[in-house]
Amino acid sequence: MLHGRSLSNLNLFPIMSSCLLHPRCILLAALAFLCVWAIFGPSGLRKELSFTPPMPAPAAPAPPLSLPHLLIPNVGACRSSGSQPFLLILVSTAPEHQEQRDAIRASWGALREIHGHLVRTLFILGEPDDSRWENIKEVLRWEAQVEGDIVQAAFTDSYRNLTLKTLSGLAWAARYCPNVHYVLKTDDDVYINVPGLVAELDKREKDLQQRDPNRDRTVQGEAKAGERESEQPTRRPPAVPHLYLGHVHWRVYPSRLKGSRHQVSEVQWPSERGAFPPYGSGTGYVLSAPVLRLILRAAGAVPLIPVEDIFVGVIAKRVGVAPTHNSRIAGAARYPIDRCCFGRILLTSHHMEPWEMKSAWELVRGSSGNGDKPLCSWLQETLGMLRCWMLNWWYF
Numbered sequence: 001m002l003h004g005r006s007l008s009n010l011n012l013f014p015i016m017s018s019c020l021l022h023p024r025c026i027l028l029a030a031l032a033f034l035c036v037w038a039i040f041g042p043s044g045l046r047k048e049l050s051f052t053p054p055m056p057a058p059a060a061p062a063p064p065l066s067l068p069h070l071l072i073p074n075v076g077a078c079r080s081s082g083s084q085p086f087l088l089i090l091v092s093t094a095p096e097h098q099e100q101r102d103a104i105r106a107s108w109g110a111l112r113e114i115h116g117h118l119v120r121t122l123f124i125l126g127e128p129d130d131s132r133w134e135n136i137k138e139v140l141r142w143e144a145q146v147e148g149d150i151v152q153a154a155f156t157d158s159y160r161n162l163t164l165k166t167l168s169g170l171a172w173a174a175r176y177c178p179n180v181h182y183v184l185k186t187d188d189d190v191y192i193n194v195p196g197l198v199a200e201l202d203k204r205e206k207d208l209q210q211r212d213p214n215r216d217r218t219v220q221g222e223a224k225a226g227e228r229e230s231e232q233p234t235r236r237p238p239a240v241p242h243l244y245l246g247h248v249h250w251r252v253y254p255s256r257l258k259g260s261r262h263q264v265s266e267v268q269w270p271s272e273r274g275a276f277p278p279y280g281s282g283t284g285y286v287l288s289a290p291v292l293r294l295i296l297r298a299a300g301a302v303p304l305i306p307v308e309d310i311f312v313g314v315i316a317k318r319v320g321v322a323p324t325h326n327s328r329i330a331g332a333a334r335y336p337i338d339r340c341c342f343g344r345i346l347l348t349s350h351h352m353e354p355w356e357m358k359s360a361w362e363l364v365r366g367s368s369g370n371g372d373k374p375l376c377s378w379l380q381e382t383l384g385m386l387r388c389w390m391l392n393w394w395y396f
């Protein structure tokens with residue numbers, strides 16, 4: 001009982017108030033807070049959290065997807081560089097957005113290789129609405145021929161057809177880029193920190209491979225200890241993790257607002273199902289190759305919800321893949337153009353006008369082209385996401 005009494009007699013208030021008088025104590029408290037922030041805060045060591053546990057894989061096979069055929073199939077786009085890319089970036093764009101496409105081509109879209117990992121950026125679009133755009137078909141065909149980075153499918157390009165656009169792009173990737181490790185789906189007003197994203201994905205793959213060989217060794221060891229095995233070690237395909245990475249939205253309920261771009265009907269998502277499963281914001285989410293295949297296989301079983309990122313989240317849940325949140329993927333937030341945030345901390349950044357895309361690129365790359373100035377000072381680097389959030393709050 002002595003313990004209980006001494007604990008209940010322990011009054012924290014005088015301790016805390018006397019602490020405030022000592023600078024060293026304040027410093028210690030601040031340090032402790034920083035440590036807690038670094039470990040548990042959203043910007044720190046645990047940059048991401050997976051909030052939903054993986055679900056068991058579904059049983060019912062889905063009917064095959066019937067997707068619009070390709071008008072500009074660009075079947076060789078993935079092979080043109082010899083070997084297949086590590087990362088394929090699918091940029092969802094509209095036929096009339098040539099300025100946005102050119103800004104991407106002149107900025108981050110020009111990057112083709114990061115530390116030996118090939119990167120390919122392609123634009124995916126539908127058919128222009130004939131009544132409004134008379135000559136755009138010709139211009140588009142010309143652009144596709146000159147740039148070689150356009151895939152066009154036969155559906156009317158409209159906001160409510162975005163799910164069809166994403167599915168067409170993903171199906172293209174699975175078919176014509178079969179050895180790609182990761183696919184990033186993004187939009188033409190998003191700045192992508194390509195080196196940062198490749199490094200992030202590469203790190204995850206290395207982590208997986210480091211865990212994998214050990215398991216292999218024990219399996220082989222057990223086989224040797226047991227009976228004579230005719231099995232010989234076969235060359236294993238590269239271990240690509242199951243990954244659905246993005247800026248995750250939780251507990252989003254369907255909008256029933258008539259005429260809204262995000263309207264989801266009662267048939268597409270009945271009210272009794274409640275909120276949508278968590279999904280990665282359509283401004284930028286990564287699907288690894290195994291997840292891409294799972295999603296395409298199951299897509300035919302789900303009503304075509306016209307909001308593409310929610311649609312992908314719904315199928316992901318169906319196939320038992322939980323999205324992984326990464327706060328460096330900015331989602332819909334807009335950030336002021338800042339060398340450190342754009343070049344190092346953020347992986348994606350939304351709401352970029354074509355000129356902003358180019359000026360961000362110039363800033364990150366350094367106007368001399370060889371980027372001799374460091375991207376971040378040590379303080380900026382230490383503050384990381386926290387500083388980018390503060391800038392965002394300060395400017396917008």
Ligand SMILES: *[C@@H]1O[C@H](CO)[C@@H](O)[C@H](O)[C@H]1NC(C)=O
Nearest residue numbers: 154155156157158159160161
């Ligand atoms: C989507 O594309 C199809 C095929 O071109 C078209 O029939 C349909 O009207 C489009 N939907 C919208 C909402 O634009």
